Amino acid sequence: MGMRMLDAQVWTPADMKEAWTLREKFHLQSCFIAGGTLLQTQWEKGVPYPPQLISLEKVEGLEGINYKTEGTKHFLQIGAMTKLAACRNHPVIKEKWSLLSTAIQQIAAPAVRNLGTIGGNVANRFGDAIPALLTMDAEVSYFDGNTIITEKLDHWLNTSQNNEVLLTGVILPEYRRSSFAAQFYKKVGRRESFSGSVVTVSGVIGKNDAGVIDFVRLAAGGGDNRPHRLKETEQLLIDQTINPDLLRNAYETIINEFYPISDVFYSDDYRRWIAANIIISELSGWERKG
Numbered sequence: 003m004g005m006r007m008l009d010a011q012v013w014t015p016a017d018m019k020e021a022w023t024l025r026e027k028f029h030l031q032s033c034f035i036a037g038g039t040l041l042q043t044q045w046e047k048g049v050p051y052p053p054q055l056i057s058l059e060k061v062e063g064l065e066g067i068n069y070k071t072e073g074t075k076h077f078l079q080i081g082a083m084t085k086l087a088a089c090r091n092h093p094v095i096k097e098k099w100s101l102l103s104t105a106i107q108q109i110a111a112p113a114v115r116n117l118g119t120i121g122g123n124v125a126n127r128f129g130d131a132i133p134a135l136l137t138m139d140a141e142v143s144y145f146d147g148n149t150i151i152t153e154k155l156d157h158w159l160n161t162s163q164n165n166e167v168l169l170t171g172v173i174l175p176e177y178r179r180s181s182f183a184a185q186f187y188k189k190v191g192r193r194e195s196f197s198g199s200v201v202t203v204s205g206v207i208g209k210n211d212a213g214v215i216d217f218v219r220l221a222a223g224g225g226d227n228r229p230h231r232l233k234e235t236e237q238l239l240i241d242q243t244i245n246p247d248l249l250r251n252a253y254e255t256i257i258n259e260f261y262p263i264s265d266v267f268y269s270d271d272y273r274r275w276i277a278a279n280i281i282i283s284e285l286s287g288w289e290r291k292g
């Protein structure tokens with residue numbers, strides 16, 4: 003059913019199929035709306051809103067956090083319409099995937115987190131939760147009109163046809179922990195306004211009893227920079243023990259593989275240096291703590 007609001011028609015489909023049918027029908031004249039917090043900032047900047055808004059608020063099965071086991075696989079399923087605040091405060095997330103909680107804490111102010119959803123953060127592909135999710139090997143699920151497909155977030159972000167998806171959830175696999183695991187999430191920039199951070203970096207790293215790095219995930223993004231994994235740096239670090247030469251090489255590799263854009267406030271080089279400095283400082287601090 004539809005309701006007229008401002009200059010747009012707002013549709014409130016009850017299920018995914020209906021939401022998808024509306025999107026197909028109105029196509030470029032429409033968009034999905036979840037909490038509306040990001041869309042609101044865009045509209046306030048003068049980006050025109052489409053005449054048909056498809057609200058996901060009433061779509062069944064898109065909200066909630068469930069810990070699941072399938073065979074030997076344990077994972078957390080977070081519905082796309084789950085509010086950022088609910089994700090941040092969920093006891094299982096705090097205990098097992100605390101990096102997500104830390105990341106969300108640095109997104110906007112509580113009032114916005116009470117409205118904004120995890121799906122909206124990921125669907126726009128620039129959200130500040132994404133670097134943390136990438137380092138936790140998160141997957142996304144989406145409805146393609148017929149069925150729900152699950153895919154690695156890393157892959158989904160890099161494929162081009164994902165404009166037309168209805169994101170249904172985020173999945174966090176339980177990751178293997180090394181004896182000495184560390185994680186970090188750092189966002190440099192203004193927190194409560196959405197003018198875009200200078201840089202957002204995240205990492206999960208582990209080493210075995212012999213001090214050899216046996217798990218590493220690094221990601222960087224922030225502002226108008228689409229978050230991505232730093233895979234060359236990960237490759238350089240895996241199976242190594244931390245030493246000054248390795249850290250120097252890692253620094254150079256980050257500088258070469260993080261490709262932020264410049265804007266009126268900060269240059270691409272500045273963002274690179276910040277990202278590389280944070281990561282190297284986290285790695286050397288972790289090594290010192292042993």
Ligand SMILES: Cc1cc2nc3c(=O)[nH]c(=O)nc-3n(C[C@H](O)[C@H](O)[C@H](O)COP(=O)(O)OP(=O)(O)OC[C@H]3O[C@@H](n4cnc5c(N)ncnc54)[C@H](O)[C@@H]3O)c2cc1C
Pocket residue numbers: 033034035036037038039040041042043058082083086108109110111114117118119120121122123124125126128129130131167168169170193194195196
């Ligand atoms: C004051 C303020 C500060 C903010 N600060 C930050 C910040 O620091 N970091 C940050 O990352 N964000 C920030 N935001 C933006 C926003 O609050 C978050 O990104 C939030 O997670 C967006 O979720 P939403 O449900 O409100 O998305 P919406 O605004 O409803 O939607 C965002 C986009 O995703 C699409 N979409 C939403 N849900 C789905 C779905 N299930 N399937 C497919 N497409 C979908 C919409 O079509 C739209 O393009 C800020 C916003 C405000 C107002």
